[in-house]
Each structure stands twice: as structure tokens, then as C-alpha cells.
Amino acid sequence: MTPDLLLALSAFALVTVITxxxxxxxxxxSGANFGIRPSVPHMLGIGIGFPAMVLLVGLGAMQVFDLWPPLLVILKVASVAYMLWLAWKIAHAAAPGEGRSAARPLSFLQAAAFQWVNPKAWSMALGAITLYAADRQLSAVLWVAGTYVVMSVISTTAxxxxxxGLRRMLTNPVRLRAFNWTMAALLLASLAAVLLR
Incomplete structure (x- = not known):
């Protein structure tokens, strides 16, 4: 991969992961409700799970949908169901110290698995492979996946x-509840990409 192409890929990857x-x-x-340290497995699940998805998409995972089109409908249903569950989990997260021990950030495996039902992740993976590894050569696919690992560190941390940072403003349980419900509503709004296709 040429330096110019790598720079373009890096910019593309950063913009897609940080928006x-x-x-x-x-x-x-998760940062507002639990802090950074407890959220690290969630961050790593995204930072490793998404590039792994890009790698598999680049190596031909999309051909499964061509061979069996009903799988795309199953993926959409799974996406909606999982995102509804996550929105509920976010909306009902308890404030730190409220005694609800069941509330915790996503685990590494939950966050990594989420990439496969995340509509934005599919769009990003397909776009990156189409633009920067159209020939599906292993080296090009690895460059794309590796670039996403680096950019994911920046995005997940930010x-x-x-x-x-918002946690200080959310010490009041009413404000924290309003924030959680707003985040849940925004997560549900992001489902429009799935439902309007």
C-alpha cells in the first residue's frame, strides 16, 4: 500500500469510527455510568471486534449473503432485537453506588459480537473493503483491518x-437518568439505517 493510499485509508477509517x-x-x-477502567473490556471488544469483522468481510464473509439471501433478513431482525435490548440496558442503568450490582458495562465478547449486528459497522466494513481492498488481496485486507485497530484506539478512548467527563455533571440521579434515556433514544434512532432499507 502506497503512503498516499494509506493516508487516505487512515482518514477514512478515523472519520468512520469517530462519528x-x-x-x-x-x-x-458506559464512560458516564461506569468510568473508563470498567469500560476497557467494552472498548477492546470494539477495537478488536470491528477490525476482525473487516478482515472476515474482506476475505469473503459477504458471499454468504449472496448464497443465502434470507440471512440478510435474519441479520436485520437480530440487529433490531439486540439494539432494543442494549437501549433498555442503557436507559435503566443505575447510578454508581445505587446498589444495583447487575448494571455493568458490556464485556469484551458482547462488544465484539455486537459488531456483527451493528448496521453502521456493516456499512463501514463494506465501504472500507470496497474502496481500499477491492481486489481482496490478503495484504490489502490486513492493511485495512490494521488501520481500523489504530483508529479504534483513538475513537473508543475519546x-x-x-x-x-460528563460524569461530573451527572452526579444528580435525575440528570443521569435523563442522560441514559437520551442515549437510549439516540441508539434507537440509529436503527433507522436498518429499518429504512
């Missing part, structure tokens, strides 16, 4: 830190 979407909204909510 608002389901992952970033959930990270901001969004979780923004949530952590």
Missing part, C-alpha cells in the same frame, strides 16, 4: 473519556 453511531453512543454512556 456518532451505536458503538460510540454506548461507549459514552468517546469513553467524553462520557467520563
Amino acid at each position: 456518532p453511531g451505536p458503538n460510540n453512543l454506548m461507549l459514552m454512556a 468517546w469513553t473519556a467524553m462520557g467520563k
